[in-house]
Amino acid sequence: MAGLRLGPLLRYTDGSSATVWVEASRPCTAEVRCADGAHGTARTFQIAGHHYALVQVTGLTPGTATEYEVFLDDTPVWPQAGSGFPPSVIRTPGEDDDGLRVAFGSCRWTAPPAGGKDPVGPDALDSLAARIAADPGGERPDVLLLLGDQVYADEVSEATRRWLAARRDLGDPPGDQVADYEEYTHLYYESWLDPEVRWLLSTVPSCMIFDDHDVIDDWNTSAAWLADMRATDWWRERVLSGLMSYWVHQQLGNLSPAELDADPLYAAVRATADGTDALRAFAARADADPSSVRWSYRRDFGRVRLLMVDTRAARVLDEDHRAMLDPGEAAWLREQALDGPGTCDHLLIGSSLPWLLPHLVHDVEAWNAALCRGERGERWARLGERLRRAADLEHWSAFPSSFDELTGLIAEAGTGPGAPATVSVLSGDVHHAYVAEPSWPGRGPDARVAQLTCSPVHNSAPLSMRLGFRFGWSAPARALGRRFTRHGRNGRPAVSWRRTGGPWFGNQLMTLTLRGRSARLRLERARTGRDGRTSLLTVAERDLS
Numbered sequence: 001m002a003g004l005r006l007g008p009l010l011r012y013t014d015g016s017s018a019t020v021w022v023e024a025s026r027p028c029t030a031e032v033r034c035a036d037g038a039h040g041t042a043r044t045f046q047i048a049g050h051h052y053a054l055v056q057v058t059g060l061t062p063g064t065a066t067e068y069e070v071f072l073d074d075t076p077v078w079p080q081a082g083s084g085f086p087p088s089v090i091r092t093p094g095e096d097d098d099g100l101r102v103a104f105g106s107c108r109w110t111a112p113p114a115g116g117k118d119p120v121g122p123d124a125l126d127s128l129a130a131r132i133a134a135d136p137g138g139e140r141p142d143v144l145l146l147l148g149d150q151v152y153a154d155e156v157s158e159a160t161r162r163w164l165a166a167r168r169d170l171g172d173p174p175g176d177q178v179a180d181y182e183e184y185t186h187l188y189y190e191s192w193l194d195p196e197v198r199w200l201l202s203t204v205p206s207c208m209i210f211d212d213h214d215v216i217d218d219w220n221t222s223a224a225w226l227a228d229m230r231a232t233d234w235w236r237e238r239v240l241s242g243l244m245s246y247w248v249h250q251q252l253g254n255l256s257p258a259e260l261d262a263d264p265l266y267a268a269v270r271a272t273a274d275g276t277d278a279l280r281a282f283a284a285r286a287d288a289d290p291s292s293v294r295w296s297y298r299r300d301f302g303r304v305r306l307l308m309v310d311t312r313a314a315r316v317l318d319e320d321h322r323a324m325l326d327p328g329e330a331a332w333l334r335e336q337a338l339d340g341p342g343t344c345d346h347l348l349i350g351s352s353l354p355w356l357l358p359h360l361v362h363d364v365e366a367w368n369a370a371l372c373r374g375e376r377g378e379r380w381a382r383l384g385e386r387l388r389r390a391a392d393l394e395h396w397s398a399f400p401s402s403f404d405e406l407t408g409l410i411a412e413a414g415t416g417p418g419a420p421a422t423v424s425v426l427s428g429d430v431h432h433a434y435v436a437e438p439s440w441p442g443r444g445p446d447a448r449v450a451q452l453t454c455s456p457v458h459n460s461a462p463l464s465m466r467l468g469f470r471f472g473w474s475a476p477a478r479a480l481g482r483r484f485t486r487h488g489r490n491g492r493p494a495v496s497w498r499r500t501g502g503p504w505f506g507n508q509l510m511t512l513t514l515r516g517r518s519a520r521l522r523l524e525r526a527r528t529g530r531d532g533r534t535s536l537l538t539v540a541e542r543d544l545s
Contacts, residue, residue: 002028002051004077006192008070010090011054011253012299013143013205015062018090019260020055021253024072031071032057034090038066045270047248047279048181056257063094078202083195086136088202093142093302099515100301103128103141103204105508106211106352106428107149107456110191111157122526122534123458124507129196131536132203141511143301144204145308147428147455148211148352150250151187153178153242155213160190173234177216180237184245207299208250209308211352211429215242221394222372223317224385236287243283243313254297254308290314291326298336303343304514305420307336308350315399319373324353324402337409342418345517347447353395354427355406356436356451356497358472363481363490365397370488395429400490407495411440414447421517421545423447426510428455432469433510433523434502435542438495448545451497452521454510461505473499504539512544519544 007022020032024044030053031041038059044051060066067087070078079087093100109120132140154177156164161176163186170176178184192198212219216238220226229235252266260266265282269275286293295310309325316323325333337347349355357365368391370376371384387393396403414423423445436451438444471477485492507526512519520543524536 001075002026002072002077004070004072005050006189007198007202008032008078008088009192009201009253010088010203010205012256013090013092014256015092015094016058016060017257018057018060018092018205019253019257020057020068020070021249022053022055022070022072024051024053027051028073030055031074032068033071034060034066034068036061036064036066038090043270046274046276047244047269048185048276050185052248054252054260056260057090060090060092062092063097065089065091083199085133085195085199088199089136091142097302099513100143100304101139101141102143102145102304102306102348102512102514103509104145104147104350104426104428104452104512105454105457105510106147107213107431107459108146108191109149109152109155109456109459110187110194112159112190112194120456120458120460121507122528123194123197124509124524124526124536125200125457126194126196127526127534127536128509129200130534133196133199141204143299144200144206145306145350145426146206146208146457147350147426148209149213149428150208150210151184151191152213153184153187153238154216156187157190160186173232174238178238178241179234181241181244184241188245188249207254207306207308207350209254209295209310209350209352210246210250210312212312214246215239215312218389218392218394219312220315220317221389221392222385223319225389226317239287240280240283243286244279247279247283251295254299256299259297286313291328294329294332296329296332300344303345304348305336305344305346306348306350307333309333311351311353311396322369322373322399322401324396324399324406330402330405334409337413341416344420345422346514346519347413347420347423348512349410349423349425351396351425351427353429354451354453355396355403355425356438357395357397357430358469358477358499360472360477360481361395361469362397362493363484364391365393365395366400366403366490367484367488368393369398369400370490375489376487404494407438407493410449411445411495414445414449416446419446421447422519423449424512424519424544425451427451427453430469431456431459431461431465431505432502433504433508435500435521436497437500438497440495448519450500450544452510452512454508454523456507457509458507466503466505469503473503501540501542508539509536517545
């Protein structure tokens with residue numbers, strides 16, 4: 001009899017359909033049955049000995065919430081008996097909905113607490129799940145955006161380290177980091193079998209995109225970095241396994257039913273008894289030629305447009321043509337951002353890496369990029385590469401031409417009679433939260449533009465990082481940054497910006513509530529009460545439009 005190994009995850013939803021992702025213990029038929037009669041079935045497909053299904057549920061009624069069950073070969077497997085959680089539901093948007101709530105964050109290290117004490121504090125997703133479970137009919141996100149580092153392939157828990165040691169010799173590279181697809185599946189089990197998070201992901205739709213730790217810290221920092229990695233005897237298996245596991249666990253659920261139906265890889269893995277070879281060949285092509293694959297995607301929620309952008313795999317690393325996005329990816333982003341003037345009230349750009357950083361960090365990254373491309377000679381270029389890797393200098397500002405292009409695109413998308421009311425760049429990565437707002441010389445865009453950064457969901461920020469980011473926004477830091485700018489012979493950015501909220505530290509989530517052309521932002525931090533229970537405390541709340 002087939003059992004439920006992982007899931008269900010409620011992923012895509014619209015007014016009449018949804019997708020639900022599961023992993024089963026053996027080949028079977030997965031079925032989702034809703035209380036209102038909507039349903040869907042899918043046969044599992046096999047990857048590296050694991051059995052997955054993405055069930056397309058049809059016949060849903062717009063503007064409703066319906067409980068659902070999951071069956072494997074007609075045997076009920078969800079909800080689990082005695083779980084203590086309310087039934088999972090599929091909520092569909094309707095014309096009379098009172099706005100859209102978008103919760104987002106990144107960087108969730110999933111090590112279970114040792115002896116009941118969590119080394120990095122309470123998990124914001126656990127806290128969100130507890131709040132929703134306590135009041136199932138109350139406020140909840142309409143969609144949860146996970147903006148990278150859903151798993152940490154290079155920073156495992158002690159429990160996972162012991163599991164790896166029982167499987168292979170940790171004295172051989174890559175040591176106590178994951179090495180292959182099977183080890184990646186263990187990370188997802190550790191993360192998504194957390195009872196609170198498992199239930200949360202079964203009842204709140206989610207959109208995901210990778211960042212570096214989903215593969216390795218500083219993934220695709222530079223051409224020299226990539227050459228060094230490819231010279232090892234373990235990197236190829238690591239990167240292919242990372243891309244394969246991401247496609248299975250995260251990317252499939254990002255796609256709409258129409259996109260799934262048109263996806264040749266999805267068709268190929270379901271058309272054969274074992275789709276491993278087809279998926280591995282796809283991952284090999286993606287690694288050899290990143291421009292052959294698009295991990296970015298678009299989602300429309302009524303008049304709210306979300307563009308989730310791949311800022312890792314789509315990079316051009318040649319120092320003479322360095323870009324955050326390859327030409328095809330950049331053209332796609334531009335086309336989607338400018339599509340249908342007047343058709344969206346809010347444009348959300350999901351980028352795991354922030355566009356606007358503390359001023360000193362921005363100036364140092366731009367200076368470093370100039371050194372690495374040889375602006376100050378070969379000796380400085382070698383020093384620049386060492387600094388780039390040591391200090392993680394690889395955000396948008398480390399790709400100056402891409403920073404300028406994104407800045408120009410945001411201004412263009414936010415200008416004109418059909419412009420959205422707000423353009424927001426949603427980011428994580430930097431283990432703290434803040435709001436930054438840009439201003440352009442002369443007349444800027446009509447839309448209110450903001451950089452909204454929220455991280456981590458569950459991780460830590462050492463004191464040095466906290467002090468550094470606080471200093472990075474200060475007036476002395478800006479003066480110091482100008483010295484770096486002069487040394488690198490860089491021009492000033494076409495846009496200026498100021499911090500208008502934060503920095504905030506801790507495990508946290510941001511929520512955007514979008515109603516008509518209004519937008520309201522709330523930041524909540526996870527905390528543990530005297531009774532040992534976790535909750536979310538509102539730290540800041542403000543209007544954005």
